[in-house]
Amino acid sequence: MPTQKSASSEHELVFLPLGGSDEIGMNLNLFGYGPPEDRAWIMVDLGVTFGDERTPGIDLIMPDPEYILEYADNLVGLVLTHGHEDHIGAVAHLWPEIGCPIYATPFTAELVKGKFRDIGWIEEPPINVIPLGARFDLGPFNIELITLTHSIPEPNGLAIRTPAGMILHTGDWKIDPDPLIGECTDEVRLKELGDEGVRAMICDSTNVFSPGVAGSEADVRTHLLEVVKSVPNRVVITCFASNVTRVETVGRIALETGRDLCLIGRSMHRMVGAAKEVGLLKDFPPIVPEEEAGYVPRDKIVYLCTGSQGEQRAALARIASESHPHIALDPEDAVIFSSRVIPGNEVLIYELQNQLTERGVKVITAEDHFVHVSGHPCRDELAQMYQWVRPQIAVPVHGEARHLREHADLAKSLQIPEAVVPSNGTMVRLHPGPAEIIDECPNGRLYLDGNVLTTSDHLRERRKLSFAGLVNVALVMDEDGRLLASPMTKARGVPDLDQDEESWLAELEDWVEEAVGRVPKKIARDDEQVELAVRRTVRRFLSEAWGKRPLIDVSILRA
């Protein structure tokens, strides 16, 4: 008996998020089972997030998989819960390094394949397509897909069985009593898991501050139809393209109101294509090409388009700024935002809504009409899930620190015995013993900058450039430090500092020339010393003339 106990204590069950447990929102979750020195691992989801003002010039950010690459031989599979960007967006970028088998249900697989094609992958991407409700082994892990509801087709929770107990990883979910596409949340199976005994539930925290329930897509369909009926002229509806149910809703509304349907935006077309590919959107109306939609009478058309978050290159922003080649709106047309405002996007979204309002277009949002429901569980749904599953341990994920903390408090109030709040890089031991954080693992972010995956050092430099620009001074000297030509200055991002008639750059060149002339001959052979003198002069000049410190580069050529 003692032997067995010791053996079992050597085999640990651990959870390690490298993304998704912070404010950034790209998911990369790891589950490990085995002795510390030789664990088997599975990865659940591998998503991206989008850059913002803190990462200028960056479109995509993804979790740095550095830690798990060290154990790549022990990584038995990557399982994708559903097809949202924050769960699948990094797969094509990082898979070449990771190299383990990928498992996804048909719709998710279809989207991931598209991403591989996007970055120039020619062979068939290495994805194992598994059916909803599938159950399969990956090393010591037995995985069962549990059907849930969310804001995209095929959202799956994962029941992960190991010799040390079962984990339910919910992924993203809500309890939609009438999801319109796909089955309802599998309440029966969730209760059965609860009866079987769930060691830990890793659970979505997005809406933990919202009381009540998220609401149903069926109700959105009813209300959105009423809103569209009330609009006398053109209707533009914007929503996330991945919400195929919402897309179908707009199709139904078009049929019911006798309007033609026109899709605008690349991802809208792509998502509709992927949905049809796997047998969804069967009764979808025919789609009017955008270059023909302008000939349809104003009261006989509904546009469904991308750009609900104010993205400046998306369809809606181009329509609002009158730069769309085919679509123009007039007063008394209406734009319906069937979407929420993602924090951080307020300024862009309101700018867009103001542009539309200024042109007399009616703007209808979820603030004033019931035209959107969230895809994530509110407090009553979380309570319901905890009642069904009754885990020993609650592990809140998918949220900022304040969400995870609130979620842990909620779980405790629901009599869940243990709650652990992870953050990215914290290894949580779920078995044996009480749940606790046992390690801090390397975790970071990779930035897709142009076509280069990179860490962030140069972004700090870009932020500095955006704060105060740059001044470059080019000098040519002989070996003894005599200037062979006048210095040349270039400034970028610096305001016009001319006073009276004189050009400030010419004046700065005079200052530099004088400063270089004062450098003692014996150190003027040393580029570093000359550079120091020039920097000091430029800094002094700009501190007087401008009061700011730009980046300064000095290019010293010796001829």
Place this chain on the structure above:
Amino acid sequence: MPTQKSASSEHELVFLPLGGSDEIGMNLNLFGYGPPEDRAWIMVDLGVTFGDERTPGIDLIMPDPEYILEYADNLVGLVLTHGHEDHIGAVAHLWPEIGCPIYATPFTAELVKGKFRDIGWIEEPPINVIPLGARFDLGPFNIELITLTHSIPEPNGLAIRTPAGMILHTGDWKIDPDPLIGECTDEVRLKELGDEGVRAMICDSTNVFSPGVAGSEADVRTHLLEVVKSVPNRVVITCFASNVTRVETVGRIALETGRDLCLIGRSMHRMVGAAKEVGLLKDFPPIVPEEEAGYVPRDKIVYLCTGSQGEQRAALARIASESHPHIALDPEDAVIFSSRVIPGNEVLIYELQNQLTERGVKVITAEDHFVHVSGHPCRDELAQMYQWVRPQIAVPVHGEARHLREHADLAKSLQIPEAVVPSNGTMVRLHPGPAEIIDECPNGRLYLDGNVLTTSDHLRERRKLSFAGLVNVALVMDEDGRLLASPMTKARGVPDLDQDEESWLAELEDWVEEAVGRVPKKIARDDEQVELAVRRTVRRFLSEAWGKRPLIDVSILRA
């Protein structure tokens, strides 16, 4: 009679906002009376707004007064309604150019004087201090201050009487039934104005999308006391320093709960000083210096600090990041945000709240507790004001386009005969004839960049720098275009593009050297031609290696 009619039609009454009727929110309102070629003007308010990611490196933005400077001789006065930054923040910066008399009530005047001192003004600033309720003439305008309530002491509406009728300019207001500091909204006088006949009401639109009423500072005092009583350890409260009532509330709570009060943040000290200077905050408790507050027991101290909007240099951000020299928080301490989230600040505020949460500090906000009320009128208050004042014309201001449009619709629903939605630069004729926009006037923004007031061209360059950085190539050639040294490249904000062992900058220098060598001799004497060849090469190199286009500068020295 015909003569008189013709004379009256020549004298127009116009309203011209140069700021405040857009999403930017800095106020500059002009009222003109007289014949078009020789109008007398008054200016109401002259505020700033703060920079955001669209204006990197800019702290303050103010309206460009260019248009009114052309008529500076006819500008008879600047009247300030109240002391918020978006109404007074540009006065000290722009007054030297504008030069007309300034009128303000005591507290507002105190704040403006501080701003003049801040920028190094030594003489007594040119402000006429007028009492609440004052009535005085400025050229053809007779101005009467109407006492209102808001979130700062001494908010005044302006009844502006002219031979062409009376305008009520509300400034910022709400109807606080128990404002604690200052008088209630002067309902009696507002009704009397209505009886006298108000031609046009220029009115605050901030909360037009919010139903009901804004609520009272007295209720905040009651609830905030309860919240503080529930906290066992340190309490930090953050609010806008200019909300002197809220500051007084925290003082009262300190007294009532037996806690010492410590103020943190420069503007908190300054605002308390200004309030005391004009006789407010009479029963305020003694203030513990921040360097001594650490010695007070955890359950006997309340801190009141700046930084409710997540401002990175403000007191609260420094406390949250553990970089404040005197204040450190521990688990079970609490931070109360007695404030709202100003759109655009979400990311910074949530980051701050996450930092605090991660350290076990309890974060309490207006989302979950009644610890804040807005200073602007909600829909029921707007309706009440229209019932009192009964203007012929509604002119919504102080909001984004979508707010102004909604406000105009609300006014129409309240049977106001006319409504005109202005935007910055639109001249609205209020008399004679129906209200209408009769002109578009120059209007723009000035940016305080370092110590330079400037327009925005170089900001576009800074945004480009933040997107893709900059590469500088320095060359030295003789007059015939022969390179006298190897080219030198400097890159900023570009990721590491090294492949294998080679430095990418060295490789780029090779490319440039080769490209310059290929320039035909007869055009190599022409700097522009050489620059063109170098640019093309650098662009090609980076498009392959990086997929992005940084700014490129070429410094050609001829020796």
